[in-house]
Amino acid sequence: MNIDASATAQPGAHPIDREALRSLLRSAPKAELHIHIEGSLEPELIFKLAQRNGVALAYPSVEALRAAYAFTDLQSFLDIYYAGASVLLTEADFFDMAWAYFERAAADHVVHAELFFDPQTHTDRGVAIGVVINGLHRACQQAQAQLGISAGLILCFLRHLSEDAAITTLQAALPYRDQIIGVGLDSSERGHPPEKFARVFAQARALGLHAVAHAGEEGPPAYIESALDVLQVERIDHGVRCVESPALVARLAASRMPLTVCPLSNIKLCVYKTMADHQLPTLLAAGLCATINSDDPAYFGGYINHNFIATFDALPQLGVQEAWQLMRNSFEASFASDQAKAGWMAQLDEAFAAAR
Numbered sequence: 001m002n003i004d005a006s007a008t009a010q011p012g013a014h015p016i017d018r019e020a021l022r023s024l025l026r027s028a029p030k031a032e033l034h035i036h037i038e039g040s041l042e043p044e045l046i047f048k049l050a051q052r053n054g055v056a057l058a059y060p061s062v063e064a065l066r067a068a069y070a071f072t073d074l075q076s077f078l079d080i081y082y083a084g085a086s087v088l089l090t091e092a093d094f095f096d097m098a099w100a101y102f103e104r105a106a107a108d109h110v111v112h113a114e115l116f117f118d119p120q121t122h123t124d125r126g127v128a129i130g131v132v133i134n135g136l137h138r139a140c141q142q143a144q145a146q147l148g149i150s151a152g153l154i155l156c157f158l159r160h161l162s163e164d165a166a167i168t169t170l171q172a173a174l175p176y177r178d179q180i181i182g183v184g185l186d187s188s189e190r191g192h193p194p195e196k197f198a199r200v201f202a203q204a205r206a207l208g209l210h211a212v213a214h215a216g217e218e219g220p221p222a223y224i225e226s227a228l229d230v231l232q233v234e235r236i237d238h239g240v241r242c243v244e245s246p247a248l249v250a251r252l253a254a255s256r257m258p259l260t261v262c263p264l265s266n267i268k269l270c271v272y273k274t275m276a277d278h279q280l281p282t283l284l285a286a287g288l289c290a291t292i293n294s295d296d297p298a299y300f301g302g303y304i305n306h307n308f309i310a311t312f313d314a315l316p317q318l319g320v321q322e323a324w325q326l327m328r329n330s331f332e333a334s335f336a337s338d339q340a341k342a343g344w345m346a347q348l349d350e351a352f353a354a355a356r
């Protein structure tokens with residue numbers, strides 16, 4: 001057996017070889033907290049929905065569309081991501097997209113998922129917000145009933161649009177308040193700081209909605225600070241640029257503020273040159289509540305287990321202790337009940353019992 005001492009991050013832990021670690025990464029229970037459901041739309045489904053709805057696409061084939069997935073930064077991705085979402089018109093389209101994700105999530109042993117969706121991408125094309133939310137919500141209900149996955153929806157505001165547009169979107173979502181668990185903030189980060197959305201986040205929090213925001217993916221550490229101080233978010237999405245500010249790292253660690261890190265996304269969008277450069281080991285060593293997620297799996301080359309494997313393969317200093325910690329963090333950081341969290345954490349400990 002190929003024993004790797006780096007797998008033993010904790011004194012007294014049993015060493016396991018890297019293949020056994022990969023197998024554990026795949027089979028252990030985990031939560032996914034940073035997945036844009038429109039980013040799970042695979043090229044094959046884009047073409048199927050385009051045909052079903054009579055929508056013309058700018059690419060002649062699935063292969064040609066996939067070949068266009070060569071991004072240089074966040075904006076170059078967003079341009080093609082919004083174009084892909086243009087095939088979504090009916091409640092069945094939103095259901096089919098989310099159901100395809102849940103089937104893949106179940107195969108990766110995801111037991112809880114909190115899905116981002118971008119209503120403005122659809123309402124601005126004339127699709128009613130109820131069509132979007134009802135289709136997604138029905139898929140969430142079926143995921144619980146048929147796959148045993150608990151799921152919630154997080155409504156994201158597009159930060160390249162105005163705060164007034166975000167407020168209009170929140171108001172349009174009010175009849176569906178019970179079908180969403182929180183609000184988020186995504187799209188083009190640079191030049192659109194969190195404080196631009198102070199009022200709409202205050203309104204959402206007053207409605208009892210959870211609050212999260214993308215910050216520190218391409219934007220500076222100051223955006224993470226204003227997401228915390230102005231928007232009063234409960235999680236930071238990405239957040240990897242916090243490493244540029246030791247004081248911020250200390251604050252995030254002391255408060256156990258979760259970061260939903262998306263390793264393959266960071267490579268595809270050139271936040272890091274290679275996976276070996278990723279700062280996840282630094283974040284974990286500093287005691288941060290970091291988690292691993294897929295972001296936009298259809299565009300970035302893999303779902304959650306692929307993110308775990310690619311990260312651990314490139315960073316041999318990550319071993320069994322870090323694997324357990326990342327999955328435990330995913331439950332700690334979720335918006336599920338304390339009782340549900342305790343149940344999943346017990347399952348996790350059982351899965352790791354032989355290895356830790």
Ligand code: HPA
Binds near residue numbers: 036074188214265
């Ligand atoms: N960052 C910002 N907005 C997004 C992303 C992302 O990674 N994915 C989908 N919308």
Ligand code: ZN
Binds near residue numbers: 034036214237
């Ligand atoms: Zn994201």
